Amino acid sequence: MSPDAGPTAVPGDPGDPGDPAPPEPILTLARSARRVTVLTGAGMSAESGVATFRDPLTGLWARFDPTDLATPQAWRADPGLVNAWYLWRVALVRRAQPHAGHQALAVWAARPGVDLRLVTQNVDDLHERAGSVVLAHLHGSLFAWRCDHCERPVPPPDPPTDAGERQRIDPTPCEHCRDGRRRPGVVWFGEPLPRTAFDDAVRACLEAELVLVVGTSGLVHPAASLPRLAAESGVPVVEIDPHPTALAATADHIWRAPAGTALPALVEALGPIESADLPR
Ligand code: APR
Numbered sequence: 669m670s671p672d673a674g675p676t677a678v679p680g681d682p683g684d685p686g687d688p689a690p691p692e693p694i695l696t697l698a699r700s701a702r703r704v705t706v707l708t709g710a711g712m713s714a715e716s717g718v719a720t721f722r723d724p725l726t727g728l729w730a731r732f733d734p735t736d737l738a739t740p741q742a743w744r745a746d747p748g749l750v751n752a753w754y755l756w757r758v759a760l761v762r763r764a765q766p767h768a769g770h771q772a773l774a775v776w777a778a779r780p781g782v783d784l785r786l787v788t789q790n791v792d793d794l795h796e797r798a799g800s801v802v803l804a805h806l807h808g809s810l811f812a813w814r815c816d817h818c819e820r821p822v823p824p825p826d827p828p829t830d831a832g833e834r835q836r837i838d839p840t841p842c843e844h845c846r847d848g849r850r851r852p853g854v855v856w857f858g859e860p861l862p863r864t865a866f867d868d869a870v871r872a873c874l875e876a877e878l879v880l881v882v883g884t885s886g887l888v889h890p891a892a893s894l895p896r897l898a899a900e901s902g903v904p905v906v907e908i909d910p911h912p913t914a915l916a917a918t919a920d921h922i923w924r925a926p927a928g929t930a931l932p933a934l935v936e937a938l939g940p941i942e943s944a945d946l947p948r
Pocket residue numbers: 708709710711712714715720721722723734735789790807882883884885886887888908909910911912913925926927928
């Protein structure tokens with residue numbers, strides 16, 4: 669936590685999406701920061717129609733707990749069930765569109781003089797489809813499948829047209845070793861994060877002049893430790909989330925608003941690009 673600021677709930681009633689205007693302390697930090705690190709979680713994709721992990725899932729999957737499906741044990745016990753769930757999510761993300769919040773981050777990153785580094789826990793590709801470069805997918809990607817035996821990358825399977833209704837879809841064999849099956853390239857509970865991704869994320873947080881956390885409950889480590897790491901190094905931490913999270917005590921400033929409203933308003937309020945910032 670920055671020494672000069674205790675956690676300040678934004679003006680107005682926290683939890684009230686209320687006034688879309690960026691709170692002044694947050695806008696001041698965003699305007700002055702050249703090195704900005706943005707950490708996003710499932711809430712960043714919520715307004716694109718992609719369910720978060722701790723909000724109720726929809727349809728067929730409403731009676732499953734995602735954390736029961738995202739484990740190596742589940743894959744070993746019932747690969748058809750886990751494979752069907754991930755293929756449902758692949759189909760869901762392919763139908764989804766990035767929202768204005770995704771686009772705002774891409775616009776901010778393109779501002780002259782700004783070094784914006786984007787770290788996400790999300791396995792979708794909505795940031796990329798909005799034009800962002802993602803420094804680190806801490807929990808892997810729905811679109812980076814690999815063999816569960818030889819570990820070699822394989823093309824993501826095409827979900828069947830009825831992926832949303834089928835509770836089991838047998839995984840397809842690996843075309844390289846023939847002994848393994850194609851599994852989603854995501855990090856399951858109990859699996860290590862990609863080393864490079866996490867190291868890059870740590871560096872991005874420590875080198876930042878502002879860390880902006882958007883749409884994560886802050887419950888799953890080690891990703892959840894990144895904001896505190898920044899705060900303990902004196903980097904201002906700002907949280908954007910419509911609901912209270914485990915990160916509230918770490919954030920210097922909190923904006924209780926949805927990403928799709930807050931981020932466009934914040935980037936809009938950064939103001940016109942100064943001629944001095946334009947590349948010569
Ligand atoms: N804008 C911003 N935040 C939102 C929005 C929104 N429109 N809607 C919901 N949120 C917030 C919720 O209030 C919550 O704090 O997004 C957060 C989602 O929390 P989780 O569902 O726990 O998702 P996340 O924090 O990303 O989960 C971390 O857990 O299950 C594993 O690997 C999975 O990457 C995931 C990790």
